[in-house]
Amino acid sequence: MINSLKRTPLFGAHQRLGARLEPFHGWAVPARFRSPEEEARTARESVAVGDWSWAPKFDLKGPGLKTPPQFEEQAICWPLGVRHYLVTCEPAAQEPLLERIREMEGADSPSPIYCTVVTSVYADLRLVGPRSRDVLSKLSSLEVSEGGLPNYRCGQAAVAEVQAIILRQDLGRQELGRQDLGVMPAFHVLVSRDYAESVWRAVLEAGEEFGIGLFGFEACSLLEV
């Protein structure tokens, strides 16, 4: 029987980059590539990319979605089309959220909702830092400026020649020493899982100009403080 951890599509790439992979909600996830402090610093000063493919994602469709669904659990609904939403949440909130969605689901309802778990359908590359927009602008024609894609808005466009969903979800106000760096722009780039390595490489190449770094979940906890 298989008892091993789930692998993100970038598992091999992380191994080659020497990441320290640790269990995280059943997944083998990079905890760090170098010291978390250094990773966080690169993100604050320029841009860093992390693999967030393990983050739960649900695809919701159906006539019951005339308005965005409301969840008590910590979840974000991103509109993808008419009565069509992508729902993301923290791993800890996945089970209660799924339970809640299952209650809403079903053909018996006069306005049913249909949910498909798409966590593994999409690779999620998380770009964090003041230069994250510059990296994205080299890979996509989607306008990701402050006004073009405000926080908690999403867009759909090709990124590195691959169809993608781009979610803007900023991190909090950042400080470097005593310097207030303001709110840090951050984006999730969701691409079909099988394109993950191609897009990952393209992001690293595009970010070379800005000294892009890698970050694991340990650095993220520093950035989200």
Next chain:
Amino acid sequence: MSITSQSGTIFFNGKPVRAQAGDTVASALYRAGQRIFSRSFKYHRPRGLLCAAGRCPNCLMNVAGIPSVRVCTLPAREGMVVRSQNAWPSLERDWLAMAEAVDFLMPVGWYYKRFTSHAAWRRVRPFIRRVAGLGDAPAPGDGSERRYEHAHLNTEVAVIGGGPAGLQAALESAARGEEVTLIDDQPALGGHLRYSRSGAAASSPLIAQLQAYPGVRLLTGSSCFGLYEGNLLGIVQPRPYGDVAERLIHLRAQRVVVATGAYETPLLFHNNDLVGVMLSTAAQRLIRLHGIKPGERAVVVGWDERAAGVAVDLVEAGVDVVEVIEPEALTAAAGRGRVEGVDARGRWIGCDLIVTCGQRVPDAGLLAQAGARMEWSAERGAFVPVELPPWASAAGEALGELLPRRQAAGAAAAHPSERAERAERAKRAFVCLCEDVSSRDLVDAVEEGFDSIETLKRYTTATMGPCQGRMCQLNAIGVCAGATGRGVAETGVTTSRPPTPPVSLGALAGARRHPVRRTPMHEDHEALGAIWMDMGDWKRPRYYRGHYRESASGGERECVESEYRAVRERAGLIDVSTLGKLEVRGRDAARLLDKVYTHRFSDLRPGRVRYAVICDESGIILDDGTISRLAEDRFFITTTTGNLDFVEQWLTWWMVGTDWDAHITNVTAGLATVNLAGPEARGILRLLTDCLLDSQDFPYMSCRQADVAGVPALLLRIGFVGETGWEIHFPAEHGSDLWQELLKVGRDFGLRPFGVEAQRLLRLEKRHVIVGVDTDALSSPLEADMPWVVKFDKEDFIGKAALSRAASQTPRERLAGFVVAGEAVPAIPEDGAAVVIDGRPAGRVTSARYSPLRQSVVGLAWAPAEKAVEGAEIQILVDGRLCTARVMQRAFYDPEGARLRQ
């Protein structure tokens, strides 16, 4: 590293050349004494620095393997390798200059006149292709590969041009709090202020003020080559960072301000292209920007105050200004290859430099592209833009408003265009320096009937070279106007189209990025010695060399046959994660599938699987796959690897306008898929699942959801390769683990991984069709020998009408299986090999392989319907000879399907 703060060395034609801080390649070469910079396109006449502003074609060189780079605006970089081009054997002594001696053979339009027969053209084409053109395109592998990239930016206001007008416009917008992007093609802002008297002092405060605004983005050294619909600007930025050669920026602006200024055009006189003839702004650039003395003895030609100004500049730089003469007085320049003097109405003046103050012309190409009308202004001696589109505005000299008026220059002075109207028919008075088109060429062309400026342009190629008309358009219009007697205003301008200036193909193409799709087991295949094949963006193992890795004899055929035997005799495992996978849910899901697919699915019971074909309205097969019913309102569809996106869109399309409760989700990437097949498949799978696998519990064409090795999976009992087998779909994050587990458990049963090539052989023996390989854009299911997939008793489905008609007629051709008979060493027909009936091609082979089972070549072919019957003989053209084949309409292997149902 750019040479900005200290001196460095560049290499020109293999020789080191010192470059000082701030030097361009051209200024470094000029300082080192280089005067010939290029050879002309047609006659290979020597050419020297003319505009020094990146507009004319005179300084095109090969830089680091890239041809036709304008070196007058290219900052010198340490170690830069620069070569002259379009000259043989050297720039100084170019034997191809002999072309000038036989110029009588090359009149205007000589290609059209000389090469009227294909044979004549074919004879001279190799020679012409060798000597013509500007430089050699880099070839793959020659070490000159460069990186390119694209970027997409947005701004509120885009200001094109960093001269005084552009700086002012940008400042005003920035002061209003607008986000401004300022683009300038020169290495630094300031425009003509950079090299005019006291100009630098005037521009510095403006630049500093602008840089202080946070919302200002400066793109210097960047050329805006096009202004497109929706305020999209195309901008090329050379060497943005690192080893990236060029970046193409797509800039979208809410408002555009064109402040591109004006540029100076050459004067038209005999030998106006000699080395040593230079525009006044070029001389000022050399003096002020680079501290270079342009020559020793100069004649300045001009009729306005600019002539006096540049004369003073030259004197201050140490040049002996022999005389300032009016353009009317200049008859010809003279010298062998370079200027030695001028003929001023019969008077000889010795000099090595002729500085011309040509007409200043608004640089309004972008405005014209944006839709502005160009109108002749006799007062200013230039075409000026009028009727600008509402979203674009212009400022400064680009509008022509600041150009010197006729009164200022004196009533007697004539504008160059007017002089061009009166120009002599001189073979060496060059209008178009890029293409070596002289005033006589243009007049000859007009006399031949090309008297419209647009046809004249196309016939003579004047204005069509690298300068895109910026050096020659006004003179060409003037000569045309003179030759036709119509006047300049009536003659009009040629159409301005992007790109101006030219853009490299590499910049347009962008990054060399080809997305690759990998299955979750990609690295496992790699470890097993997979030989890869590309299927669209996917990488798939064609076969595995794993078992033969140590053996030299392990060629493709041995590997494939070994994999084939494993499947037929024991068990095989193939990664089919590339199959498209869609989930269709909703109360009307079955209704949708009944509508789109030819088979019926509303009566499919949950837990059952059915083969499915999609046709278009003409009854042509578009795709096939399987449909499994998982619940009353839930179906699982597989599609062919390449048609996933199409099928998803096709299903969505046919729901438009309905209120059907049906919802499609693409789950392809989320599921890894393997096919475990062979006589031992059940035994292997039984060790990993509690699911009952016997045929009575889990019959052929049914599906179950069960755990396999602890991983939740969907199992389909289907058999593409003709053996007992299961297609197992499971979460992609477990792809590698379950693949390895299956191989581990199957080892004792002789399980082998197999690739696409073995799969194709196995399915061919079973006579299973691959859509797109065995079918084409004319194939219907009836002709493809699959009438059973079409349910005519359904209410309606796409293609029903066309297929009903086809069913009532005898088909012209049908897909037939064949076995090549009686060949000792059978040759395998290639895909597309002709089927020959009575000596005439009558069909084509779609697939053929050597079948170890039948020990003969088997295949599928389209053949006339009367020949596509059991036992008929057809002939197939293989390697130039005809082979006889016997038609077999049943499967070559297990025709009763007993193995599948076992």
